[in-house]
Each structure stands twice: as C-alpha cells, then as structure tokens.
Amino acid sequence: MSPRSATSAAAASRTPPVRIESRADGSIDLGSIEVIRVLDEQGEVVNSDLEPNLPESELLRIYRGMVRSRRLDLRMLAMQRQGEMGTFAPGLGQEATQIGQVYPMTSRDWYAPSYRSIGAQVWRGWSMDQLLLLWAGYFEGFGIPEGVNDLPFSIVIGAHVPVATGVAMGIRNRKDDSVVVTNFGDGASSQGIVAESFNFAAVYKAPIIFIVESNGWAISTPIERQCGNPVLAARGVGFGLPAVRVDGNDVLGMIAACSCAIDHARRGAGPYLVEAVTYRMSLHTTADDPKVYRKEEEVKAWEGKCPIRRFENYLKARDLLDDEAIARLGEEIEQEVLAARETFRQRAIARPKEIFDFVYEQLPADLQGQKAEYMERLKRKGVEERGTG
C-alpha cells in the first residue's frame, strides 16, 4: 500500500458516523428537542411522572415565592416611576423560572444570578429592603447577607458565568458536596465567555448548573436574531453537557428539571444545562420601551401563559387555594413589600465617605493621598459626616 493510499484509508475511517446536513431551505435540524413540562398552560398535570412529590406546605411556599417576586417587581416599577428607584430589570413573567431554579438548592449551594433575579434572590435570603437599596444606588445594597452563599450579579452580560464556574472548580478541587447554580439570558448565550465557561465546566466535570432563561428578547433583539439555533439546550451536545429544555412558566417543570440537574452535579457527574423557555412580559429595564420593537399581540399571547395563574389553577384543583385565599395572600405580601419599602426609606442614607474603603484590603499610600483630597472636597461642600468615613 503506498503512503498516499494509507492516508486516504485513515481519512475514510475518520468519517463521522452521523452527518448533520442542512435541509432544502439551508437550515440545520438541531431544533427538535422536546420541551418538558408538568403543567400545561391551564395548570392541568400533563406529566405526572415528573410531578414533584412535595408536601402541601412546600407547594404553598413556592407559590408565595412567586407572588413575592411579582409584587416586589410591581412596587419597584412604581417607585422607579416616582423617582425613588434607579434603573432596574423587572422579572415579570419569569417567576416560575426564578423560583423553580432556586427551590431545589440547599443553603450551602452557591447561587450566581444575573441581574434579572430579584425573586430568586429574595428566596435565597436577601431582604427586600436591601435589594431596594441596591437598585436605588446605595452601595451597601450589594453587601451579601450573612449565611447566604450567593455571588453578586454582573451588569456586563454573561461576565459572572466564568466566576460561577470557578467556584464549581473550587468545589471539585476540595471534594465538597455543594453545587453552583447560575443563570443568564438568551442574549448572554452570544457571549464568548459563556461558551468558554461551558467548556471549562465540561472538561473538569465541575458541579455547576447553567440555567439559560430564554425569555425571547435581549432588549430589542428577538431570539431568532440572537441565535442561529434558538433551541439553546442543543448547545449542550457540542460542549458535552447534558441538557434539558423546560417550560420556564411551569414551576413544577422547572423544579423537576433543576432537581435532576442538581442531583447530577452533586453526585460528581458534572455540569448540566437547563434551558427555561419563558417570556419577558415587561421591560428590559425601566429605561426601555418595548412598544418600539414588539407587537402587543405577542405580549397578549404570553399573558395567557402566566406562570402564577397556572400554578394557582393547579393549587385550586388540589384544594390548597381558593380565590379568597389568593386575595388574602396577595394582600399579606403587599404589606410585606410596603414594610420593606419603609425599612428601605429609613436605611437610605448615602455614605459618600466610604467610597475608598473597599477597593483594597489596605489603602496603598498613594491612594491615601487621593482619599485625603476627596475628603477635603466633601468638607468644602459641607457634606455631613456619615458612614464609616
């Protein structure tokens, strides 16, 4: 056999057994992954095999978490319109995605959320008044509460994902049995660092669950314009990540999927990708006007898939809730939000003197000079002594 024919024989044996071919219209068929769900849009159980076996008190706790998320969002929107809150990213319509991903976590697990995660952060133990401080521009809002194993979100899209992956690499390094859950949107899926993180996690079998909250829109860019294949769970194949696509407006579906992913990571089997298909019902942020780029009919159609109403229907069918209880619970939570607003207002004290105090463990000599100069500036302006100075 000549060297040339030996080479071509070797090349022939490397031909992949499965070919991915484009269809007549040029598209590639990678999009036929089934969306799993427990509840349909009316709250009827459609997959009892996946239905989590949870006590009634837990089901009600989950419901409360979702309502808290919604009520806090709505109150913050009102406060923002009245000038009491800075620009923020409401999570309206994504309550099931949010609560479903944190519900199966333990307090020892690490949570690395994106900035559209207020409901999940409250679930994890952040007080509402602290989150109000954060979004109203007070630095202490980012003080992670004691005993809460969370990372801060990053305003730069996707930039928190490798840090979450690094925590998971640390966990693996120390053979600790905790896991990391991180979330990001469909827009973030276009960031190179998110792909790099998938790969690192897969190579090291790091215990991390990537939740992509595919909510249809990245500000004005629809998912079809964002992703060559809008089925983001399909990316798992290329990176060697097991993946699941779940109805993100079905909280029980989310809990089923995330519990499975978390168990997988906890037993050392490596990372998992969960694509939650949901919809951003409201604004990208309060600085955004979606009427410029999307149709009312689309939003209306998704109103019919409301994650909270769907779960209410399920709870009603199980006799755990009726209209009266729903109203009472809503009022209770509204009072909780209003009380948080009061606490926020009492805590809302700007501390201009502390801006140098967190940059290094100890302020280097040359920065001490700059701090002294800044203090002089405050003194000239008559800014009051407050905070740690």
Add this chain to the structure above:
Amino acid sequence: MPQLTMVEALNLALGESMAADDRVCVMGEDVGVNGGVFRVTKGLLDRFGPERVIDTPLAENAIIGTAVGMAVYGLRPVAEIQFSGFTMQAFDQIEQNMARYRNRTRHRYPISMVMRAPYGGGIRAVEHHSESREAYWAHTPGLKVVIPSGPRNARALLAAAIADPDPVIFYEPKAVYRAFREEVSEEPEVMEIGKAHVVRPGGDLTLIGYGAMMRPVLEAADDLVQEHGVDVEVIDLLSIKPMDTIALVESVSKTGRCVIVHEGPRTCGVAAEIIARLNEQAFEYLLAPIRRVTGFDIHFPFFQVEKHYLPDSDSIVAAVKETMTWT
C-alpha cells in the same frame, strides 16, 4: 547559596508557596505536563498533582474568570497567561471581576490571586509576543502591578504577590528569563510590594527603570559614571502600582534631574505618571525637564528590527547627557 536564572527562581517561589499553603494552585495553558512554555512551572505537577497544577483549555478569558471564582471559593490561584500579548483576551474578566470583586462585595469576597505573564521584547518572537502593556493594568482600580528585574527579586516578589490579599498582575521580563544567574537565598524570601529599590546611589541624576530595562539602565549608569563623570542614582521601580512615590520624590529632591526608561509606548505610559507625580511633589527641586526614553507609539516591530526600537544603553546615555546640559 544557589545561583539561579529568573525562570528557576520563579519556579522556586511557586514551589515554596504551594508547599507552605495548600490553597495555592497553578493554572494555565500547558503549565502541567509541559511545565509551561518557558518551563516556569516545571516539575510542579509531579510534586503537587493535577488538582493543584491545572492544565486549562485554550481560553485566556475563562482562565482569569474561573481563577476569580476559585479565589471566591477560598483558593489562591496563580494563573499563567502564556504571553502578555494574550492577556487582551482576558481584559473582560480582569476588569469586570478580578479587579472589582472585593469592592463589589464590600470585602465579602476578596480576590487573592495572581496573573503571571511574560512581557516585553528582545527574544525574536512573532507578533503579539513582545508587548509591554503594564500601563493598562496600572490604570485599573483594584489591581496591583509588579515587575521584577532579576532572579532574586522575582522570587521574593512572586512570593509576596501570592500571599497578597488583593489581585496582582505579575509581569515577567522574558528577555531576562535566562539572561543571567543570581545568588538566591536558601530560605524563602519575601519583598514588600510597593517599594522601589535604589540599586545604585548617586548625586547628579535619578535614572528610573524596571523589568528588562534595568539591564540597559545599569549598563548606561556604568558608562555615565566611568566615561562621562555623571554620578547617577539608579532606581528599580519593581512595583508599578502601588508606586513608591516617596522614594522617587526623595531621590529627585536630592539630584534635581531625572530620566525614566520603559519599553512600553510613551503616551500615557508609566513615565508620564512618574513625571506628573514629580511635578506635583518635587517641582521646586527640578533643575531640568524630566526626559523619557521609552518605546514609541507604534506597534511593536517585527523582530528583525526590534533592537533598534527598544531603548538601549546608548539612547539612555544620550538622554542623560542632554539633561545634564541644563544649568
């Protein structure tokens, strides 16, 4: 006492830090089995195992981002970027997370990590292998930027960088990696970050340099003292950030004249910052304008002509002589 090259001295410091503290991990492209493309991490995999000497995929941004996460978890990663020209891939994670995490979390998650990278020209390398971009990092709040000049201070400063509670960019002058040997003490040695070193005292002019430029600086100093009767005081900056302003002001207050040398581009470079500080704090002592001998504001040239681009002893002597003509 052993005579070591800078590569051997850095390897020694890594081994000592890893032996002393089991939170210290080394990670990067080819740092394990291969021992690093310059062999700085040679032998560490065998000594400390794959959990602590981590060969990573080829993705600089994720190397830094995951190192930040490991530091959040409580480890002390030392991440190697193969050439400083590739740190641009990681600009995102250095700026967004490595530099900011302590501040963003109000001390809850301090980032005690080191990014090591060989920098600078003079080794006949391809494009993107010869840059000196330390000024980028010095401009970023939250970071420290350290550049050793020889085997002994490389070992002591790397030990300090690994022990530091804040993130350190550690630039290694690769032109010095194997250029000479130096006596290095048997016992672990640590130098304080943020202190400049007066290498040669003198009374006529302060000559400031760092990293690979210390060789032409010292060569020029010998020439100036012996051939031109100029008694130069030579300062090795060692730490770009924090900068030892006090040492610089003290020296220039004494000599009244100053020349600064670096290989990075001139505009907004380290020399510009030193001049601004001396202007603020030693203006009344100045006898002559402060001169800069630096790289030019052009891309680093291909290697057949790099020797003409890099500051050399000759150009330093010329700048010093010009500065001495002011009366």
